[in-house]
Amino acid sequence: MTDQRQRVALVTGAASGIGRATVALLGQTGFRTIGVDRQAADIVTDLSTEDGCAQMLRRAGELAPDGLDLVVAAAGVSGAPPADTVAINYFGAVATLDGLRPLLAMRDGARAIGICSSALIMPPEEPLLAACLAGERARALELAGTATNHVYATSKRALAQWIRRAAIRPEWGGAGIALNGIAPGTIATPMTADLLSTPEKRAYLNQRNPCPIDYVAGPDEVAELILALGTLRSRYLLGQIIFFDGGTDALLREASF
Numbered sequence: 001m002t003d004q005r006q007r008v009a010l011v012t013g014a015a016s017g018i019g020r021a022t023v024a025l026l027g028q029t030g031f032r033t034i035g036v037d038r039q040a041a042d043i044v045t046d047l048s049t050e051d052g053c054a055q056m057l058r059r060a061g062e063l064a065p066d067g068l069d070l071v072v073a074a075a076g077v078s079g080a081p082p083a084d085t086v087a088i089n090y091f092g093a094v095a096t097l098d099g100l101r102p103l104l105a106m107r108d109g110a111r112a113i114g115i116c117s118s119a120l121i122m123p124p125e126e127p128l129l130a131a132c133l134a135g136e137r138a139r140a141l142e143l144a145g146t147a148t149n150h151v152y153a154t155s156k157r158a159l160a161q162w163i164r165r166a167a168i169r170p171e172w173g174g175a176g177i178a179l180n181g182i183a184p185g186t187i188a189t190p191m192t193a194d195l196l197s198t199p200e201k202r203a204y205l206n207q208r209n210p211c212p213i214d215y216v217a218g219p220d221e222v223a224e225l226i227l228a229l230g231t232l233r234s235r236y237l238l239g240q241i242i243f244f245d246g247g248t249d250a251l252l253r254e255a256s257f
Contacts (some may be wrong), residue, residue, distance in 0.1 A: 009034070086144040
């Protein structure tokens with residue numbers, strides 16, 4: 001018998017940017033959505049803290065006792081203090097994805113997506129990257145505070161590597177839960193508003209993050225890709241980081257696959 005239950009999705013970072021656009025689009029296509037953010041959300045909590053993550057997991061279980069069909073870890077920051085950047089972008093995202101896996105396992109064909117960044121191709125802070133992947137939260141936050149550069153990029157690279165490692169494990173791909181990531185380039189969101197505010201700033205941004213096309217995508221366009229991945233019936237797309245960047249990755253790493 002076909003399962004006629006309404007699909008349920010949980011989206012972090014739901015109050016703005018990509019998260020907000022995703023909640024709107026999923027709602028339009030029949031999902032019941034549970035938004036998570038620091039404000040204006042179904043679950044109001046701070047994913048930069050361990051207590052905040054634990055609160056989110058408890059409330060998610062209460063709001064979706066029959067399981068989740070889709071989890072989108074979209075909460076992220078740029079330009080925040082380095083320790084906060086790592087706490088939210090990496091540890092908050094991993095806590096979301098890994099912590100909600102039992103709810104995903106309750107539904108056939110469940111999907112999970114982590115929002116990374118095309119910045120992950122930048123050289124990482126290696127000690128910080130290693131501490132993140134080892135789950136050494138206290139050390140990672142300490143290293144973030146003393147790092148000289150690329151903390152944001154390192155946090156997103158760590159998330160991408162975690163996704164690829166986790167996706168092929170028995171409790172993820174082996175259990176039918178497809179876990180993938182999206183690496184957006186520059187997207188027109190509140191987080192990038194200042195960077196895109198003048199022609200001079202846009203030119204500087206393009207020097208750092210060159211794009212072959214003269215176009216900046218909106219968060220609704222990323223949401224379309226999230227919807228496609230979140231409703232893809234095939235389990236064969238697994239552990240992939242899909243660059244949604246106007247060709248930046250291809251331009252800078254044309255020989256990398």
